Amino acid sequence: MTSDPLPDQPSGDAATLASGLRLAVSRITxxxxxxxxxxxxxxxxxxxxxxxxGDGPDSPGxxxxxxxxxxxxxxxxxxxLEERGLVxxxxxxxxxxxxxxxxxxxxRKVLVERRSESVxxxxxxxxxxxxxxxxxxxxxxxxxxxxxxxxx
Numbered sequence: 052m053t054s055d056p057l058p059d060q061p062s063g064d065a066a067t068l069a070s071g072l073r074l075a076v077s078r079i080t081x082x083x084x085x086x087x088x089x090x091x092x093x094x095x096x097x098x099x100x101x102x103x104x105g106d107g108p109d110s111p112g113x114x115x116x117x118x119x120x121x122x123x124x125x126x127x128x129x130x131x132l133e134e135r136g137l138v139x140x141x142x143x144x145x146x147x148x149x150x151x152x153x154x155x156x157x158x159r160k161v162l163v164e165r166r167s168e169s170v171x172x173x174x175x176x177x178x179x180x181x182x183x184x185x186x187x188x189x190x191x192x193x194x195x196x197x198x199x200x201x202x203x
Contacts, residue, residue: 072199080094082172083169083172083173091165092132092135092137092161092165093128093131095118095120095124095128096128096131096132096137097162097165098118099114099118099125099128099129099132099138099152100132100137100138100154100158100159100161100162101162102114102117102118103138103152103153103154103158104154104158104159104162107153108141108151108152108153108154109151109152110143110149110150110151110152111125111126111129111150111152112125114129114152119203129152132158135157136155136157136158137154137155137157137158137161138152138153138154138155138158139152139153139155140152141153177189
């Protein structure tokens with residue numbers, strides 16, 4: 052195991068913090084991704100399913116904008132999700148020219164299963180390896196991380 056690239060003391064240096072955050076989030080994501088079966092839904096697919104499951108139906112263009120990807124990349128993600136029956140494409144009732152993407156029951160099921168696996172792994176590590184005080188520190192940072200994710 053390698054040592055942490057950042058010292059334990061807080062740093063006001065935005066570049067150092069950005070580098071440390073990127074590394075930590077990448078490691079967490081990679082480790083969680085490794086637990087899922089080959090052929091499983093991509094991270095971008097899971098993100099789209101989560102957005103549709105939480106926010107409701109949306110257009111491909113709007114999804115691309117919200118996910119900060121090019122429309123072509125969103126089209127590929129949606130095509131893969133449609134092929135697996137996880138989303139369905141329909142027409143906007145108000146504007147028949149506009150496509151609307153909706154999560155299917157199968158998509159909801161995959162989303163719940165995927166969340167359950169990841170959440171269980173995180174729960175096991177947080178409960179077994181972190182003190183209550185350390186978990187409180189992590190919890191206190193969550194609103195900042197959510198805000199950072201929305202601004203990127």
